[in-house]
Amino acid sequence: MTQEKGEKSINLTVKVWRQEGPVVKGRLETYEARNISTNMSFLEMLDVINEELTLEGKEPIAFDHDCREGICGMCGAMVNGRAHGPEKGTTLCQLHMRHFSDRDTVVIEPWRSRAFKLVRDLVVDRSAFDKIIQAGGYISVNTGGSPDGNAILVPQEAAEKAMDAAACIGCGACVASCPNASAMLFVGAKVSQFALLPQGKPEAEKRALAMVREMDDLRFGNCTNERECEAACPKEISITNIARLNREFLKASFF
Amino acid sequence: MQLDSKQPGGPLADKWDNHIFDLKLVNPANKRKFEIIVVGTGLAGGSASASLAELGYTVKTFCIQDSPRRAHSIAAQGGINAAKNYPNDGDSVWRLFYDTIKGGDYRSREANVYRLAQISNQIIDQCVAQGVPFAREYGGLLANRSFGGAQVSRTFYARGQTGQQLLLGAYGALSRQIAAGKVTLFTRQDMLDLVVVNGQVRGIITRNLISGRIEAHAADAVVLATGGYSNVYYLSTNAMTSNISAACSAYRKGAVFANPCFTQIHPTCIPVHGTYQSKLTLMSESLRNDGRVWVPKTPGDKRQPRQIPESERDYYLENRYPSFGNLVPRDVASRNAKVQCDADKGVGETGLAVYLDFEDAIKRDGKDVIAKKYGNLFQMYEKITADNPYEAPMMIYPAVHYTMGGLWVDYNLMSSLPGLFVLGEANFSDHGANRLGASALMQGLADGYFIIPYTIGGYLSGASIEKVSTDHQAFRDSVQAVEARIQKFLSIKGRRTVDDFHRELGTIMWEYCGMSRNDENLLKAKERIGELKGEFWENVLVSGSAGQFNQNLEKAGRVADFIEFGELMVTDAMARKESCGSHFSEAFQTEENEAKRDDENFCHVSVYEHGGDNKDPVCHKEPLVFENVELTQRSYK
Numbered sequence: 059m060t061q062e063k064g065e066k067s068i069n070l071t072v073k074v075w076r077q078e079g080p081v082v083k084g085r086l087e088t089y090e091a092r093n094i095s096t097n098m099s100f101l102e103m104l105d106v107i108n109e110e111l112t113l114e115g116k117e118p119i120a121f122d123h124d125c126r127e128g129i130c131g132m133c134g135a136m137v138n139g140r141a142h143g144p145e146k147g148t149t150l151c152q153l154h155m156r157h158f159s160d161r162d163t164v165v166i167e168p169w170r171s172r173a174f175k176l177v178r179d180l181v182v183d184r185s186a187f188d189k190i191i192q193a194g195g196y197i198s199v200n201t202g203g204s205p206d207g208n209a210i211l212v213p214q215e216a217a218e219k220a221m222d223a224a225a226c227i228g229c230g231a232c233v234a235s236c237p238n239a240s241a242m243l244f245v246g247a248k249v250s251q252f253a254l255l256p257q258g259k260p261e262a263e264k265r266a267l268a269m270v271r272e273m274d275d276l277r278f279g280n281c282t283n284e285r286e287c288e289a290a291c292p293k294e295i296s297i298t299n300i301a302r303l304n305r306e307f308l309k310a311s312f313f
Numbered sequence: 314m315q316l317d318s319k320q321p322g323g324p325l326a327d328k329w330d331n332h333i334f335d336l337k338l339v340n341p342a343n344k345r346k347f348e349i350i351v352v353g354t355g356l357a358g359g360s361a362s363a364s365l366a367e368l369g370y371t372v373k374t375f376c377i378q379d380s381p382r383r384a385h386s387i388a389a390q391g392g393i394n395a396a397k398n399y400p401n402d403g404d405s406v407w408r409l410f411y412d413t414i415k416g417g418d419y420r421s422r423e424a425n426v427y428r429l430a431q432i433s434n435q436i437i438d439q440c441v442a443q444g445v446p447f448a449r450e451y452g453g454l455l456a457n458r459s460f461g462g463a464q465v466s467r468t469f470y471a472r473g474q475t476g477q478q479l480l481l482g483a484y485g486a487l488s489r490q491i492a493a494g495k496v497t498l499f500t501r502q503d504m505l506d507l508v509v510v511n512g513q514v515r516g517i518i519t520r521n522l523i524s525g526r527i528e529a530h531a532a533d534a535v536v537l538a539t540g541g542y543s544n545v546y547y548l549s550t551n552a553m554t555s556n557i558s559a560a561c562s563a564y565r566k567g568a569v570f571a572n573p574c575f576t577q578i579h580p581t582c583i584p585v586h587g588t589y590q591s592k593l594t595l596m597s598e599s600l601r602n603d604g605r606v607w608v609p610k611t612p613g614d615k616r617q618p619r620q621i622p623e624s625e626r627d628y629y630l631e632n633r634y635p636s637f638g639n640l641v642p643r644d645v646a647s648r649n650a651k652v653q654c655d656a657d658k659g660v661g662e663t664g665l666a667v668y669l670d671f672e673d674a675i676k677r678d679g680k681d682v683i684a685k686k687y688g689n690l691f692q693m694y695e696k697i698t699a700d701n702p703y704e705a706p707m708m709i710y711p712a713v714h715y716t717m718g719g720l721w722v723d724y725n726l727m728s729s730l731p732g733l734f735v736l737g738e739a740n741f742s743d744h745g746a747n748r749l750g751a752s753a754l755m756q757g758l759a760d761g762y763f764i765i766p767y768t769i770g771g772y773l774s775g776a777s778i779e780k781v782s783t784d785h786q787a788f789r790d791s792v793q794a795v796e797a798r799i800q801k802f803l804s805i806k807g808r809r810t811v812d813d814f815h816r817e818l819g820t821i822m823w824e825y826c827g828m829s830r831n832d833e834n835l836l837k838a839k840e841r842i843g844e845l846k847g848e849f850w851e852n853v854l855v856s857g858s859a860g861q862f863n864q865n866l867e868k869a870g871r872v873a874d875f876i877e878f879g880e881l882m883v884t885d886a887m888a889r890k891e892s893c894g895s896h897f898s899e900a901f902q903t904e905e906n907e908a909k910r911d912d913e914n915f916c917h918v919s920v921y922e923h924g925g926d927n928k929d930p931v932c933h934k935e936p937l938v939f940e941n942v943e944l945t946q947r948s949y950k
């Protein structure tokens with residue numbers, strides 16, 4: 059393949075957290091990633107290391123990924139201490155190697171949080187997020203019997219704001235970067251989406267209470283306004299959603 | 314083999330209503346006694362699981378990812394069609410039906426497609442009620458945009474994340490049923506075999522991807538909603554775990570497979586830029602609403618795009634197809650891009666790209682309007698390519714995107730194996746030889762929300778289903794076979810990685826069984842896939858062990874199945890001696906190089922039955938009968 063404009067080849071020292079399972083001890087291992095094209099994505103760089111490890115008879119690094127276009131929320135790791143790496147508003151799979159320089163050292167670690175148990179290497183168990191949604195992150199309508207789509211008017215601004223909140227991909231970066239391992243941005247986004255839409259109103263109070271209770275039961279921490287979640291969110295979900303969650307929660311608690 | 318499509322009689326518009334009435338009902342009190350396994354949590358599987366549980370059935374739902382919300386459907390960008398005619402531009406159920414039949418180049422069933430068009434409207438209502446944040450007009454009404462292959466504006470959308478929002482709606486409904494105890498969810502599970510007892514499908518065998526344990530699950534019926542097989546080509550727009558293995562296991566157990574060679578190549582993807590590349594990224598077709606496709610008129614013109622004056626550009630789609638312009642169907646747009654690049658008019662470093670230019674749209678509507686419509690797509694493009702599409706035109710090239718072929722199903726969405734239903738992209742049902750944009754989401758949700766809830770009842774109430782547990786010999790045999798295959802992968806200890814085999818398969822398929830096909834190349838493909846298969850089973854290197862989280866082992870199984878399935882695709886491509894929709898066979902083209910069908914000899918679904926290991930498949934034909942539309946040469950001029 060010919061080199062594309064601006065494409066360079068770089069060499070990196072990569073330190074990766076390796077841990078066979080949740081109960082054994084983990085450690086950082088060092089690998090040399092050579093001839094990495096700056097047009098590669100971060101995960102493609104890991105692919106290259108993994109191919110080499112496999113050929114050497116060693117076990118490749120386990121990491122979660124699927125869509126590789128920033129929408130499924132499957133990928134994610136701390137890169138040099140930052141969730142999804144240095145680029146703002148970017149998932150790990152969308153991070154490209156052109157943001158690194160030759161001879162950089164890159165440290166890659168899994169999300170760490172009480173509520174996310176480690177599975178292997180960079181893979182963690184985020185089923186706690188599913189449990190929070192099961193507690194009330196939906197509108198209770200069965201299939202069939204819905205009125206015509208245009209029978210429910212939604213002001214454009216409300217639809218846009220609801221969409222901003224609904225853009226959450228459930229990757230867990232917010233929890234991983236919060237010093238308290240709080241899931242307030244995740245819950246705030248879902249509660250906000252429905253609080254902004256007329257369809258969500260009938261269950262608004264019940265929803266906010268149930269989701270917050272579930273979040274607490276699952277041992278996510280409290281929000282102390284550190285704003286790290288917003289900074290780490292690859293979809294740039296705003297913490298105004300947390301403020302809205304607090305309002306919804308208070309409303310529901312008092313009335 | 315008798316292939317009965319079970320299309321109901323009567324006038325087209327009444328078929329579905331009559332059929333619903335004719336289907337036997339399951340007594341509400343008995344529903345919870347029936348156990349249904351649903352494999353897949355994309356739009357089709359997610360909506361089916363939720364809807365079946367709401368009716369009272371006991372549902373067990375499986376997916377590969379760590380959460381049902383991450384199914385590949387999440388990545389759909391552009392939108393979902395419905396025949397609402399909200400814009401008052403002349404749309405109707407009939408027109409959506411007609412466009413879909415024509416877009417599919419007359420290789421789908423009238424009755425199925427008509428039902429799809431009818432149901433499309435209910436889907437929008439359902440999703441709005443669930444709180445899907447569709448785009449709105451200022452007055453609060455739902456907004457629409459246009460997609461390829463249609464002259465009306467019937468596509469509903471949520472920015473460039475329509476699939477995500479629809480899937481989160483279905484995931485919400487599914488989560489509600491999980492909380493209610495009606496659905497038991499099994500995540501990080503890989504279905505590896507289908508279990509048939511006394512001719513009825515009664516369960517599945519899975520591998521727990523965390524512990525490596527092989528598990529058996531029994532039920533009264535199984536619903537497969539496991540998505541498409543574009544990853545046969547290695548590079549595609551599909552998610553990395555999208556696979557053919559679940560469908561292949563059903564095929565090996567006797568379910569027949571329809572039209573395997575019908576694969577859609579999407580015209581607007583980011584071009585390939587390196588051998589290390591692991592997947593391709595789609596740029597939504599909605600961009601063709603405002604973007605203009607062009608190449609330089611002079612072959613080999615290497616000037617920067619903005620230095621090429623208007624008079625030296627060839628807006629080849631607008632010129633060739635004045636009435637549809639940039640909005641021709643995908644197969645037409647893709648093939649034309651290839652023609653330009655083959656004539657050395659391709660752009661960019663590799664010459665395998667064409668421009669998609671927004672300069673005029675930005676001049677006309679302003680940057681803000683364009684940003685609001687496509688902002689996130691432009692951003693995605695810039696992240697990957699480091700180029701800014703507000704300033705320079707995008708570069709795009711076709712890539713494998715969707716598979717119209719799939720497990721054969723009848724009008725009830727039941728496969729040729731009693732008790733096995735297939736939904737969404739995994740079946741073959743509605744798109745013929747080419748799918749129109751924004752119609753996959755529609756079909757997945759139609760299947761899951763509004764068809765399977767009725768038709769599965771018809772089966773369960775009519776069949777006599779004995780009690781079977783996973784202690785049955787058929788389950789044990791299946792578990793044993795699955796374990797033996799896994800041991801085989803691990804014991805080969807060869808010298809080539811799984812990805813390396815996959816990459817080679819992809820190259821073979823793309824070069825010889827891709828956008829344009831001929832016998833010579835197909836023969837080459839057949840030979841090379843045969844060799845690759847031989848080498849795979851002797852020289853593949855799979856690390857780790859069976860009883861652990863082992864992504865290498867997972868992939869080995871998928872690639873082994875892709876190789877086997879690639880052979881079937883090539884066989885089908887060779888057998889179809891005509892061009893239709895996405896299947897362009899060079900020997901069959903009109904004077905203007907458009908696909909030339911042979912309705913006399915090929916107006917049928919090609920249906921393959923597994924012939925046994927290392928034996929040729931047996932081909933059956935389901936004739937397609939058109940009573941309501943006239944077959945014409947597709948023209949988008």
Ligand SMILES: Cc1cc2nc3c(=O)[nH]c(=O)nc-3n(C[C@H](O)[C@H](O)[C@H](O)COP(=O)(O)OP(=O)(O)OC[C@H]3O[C@@H](n4cnc5c(N)ncnc54)[C@H](O)[C@@H]3O)c2cc1C
Binds near residue numbers: 357
């Ligand atoms: C980038 C992109 C953009 C698209 N945009 C549009 C669009 O704008 N409009 C449109 O109409 N269509 C679009 N499509 C097509 C559409 O998204 C898909 O056809 C559709 O979402 C498929 O849905 P599905 O439910 O059939 O399968 P999927 O969403 O693929 O789900 C498959 C499910 O099956 C599970 N599964 C698979 N194999 C196994 C196994 N062996 N064991 C256990 N579980 C398994 C998976 O875990 C997953 O849950 C797009 C496709 C792509 C790739």
Ligand code: FES
Binds near residue numbers: 127132152
């Ligand atoms: S792999 Fe899907 S978001 Fe990164």
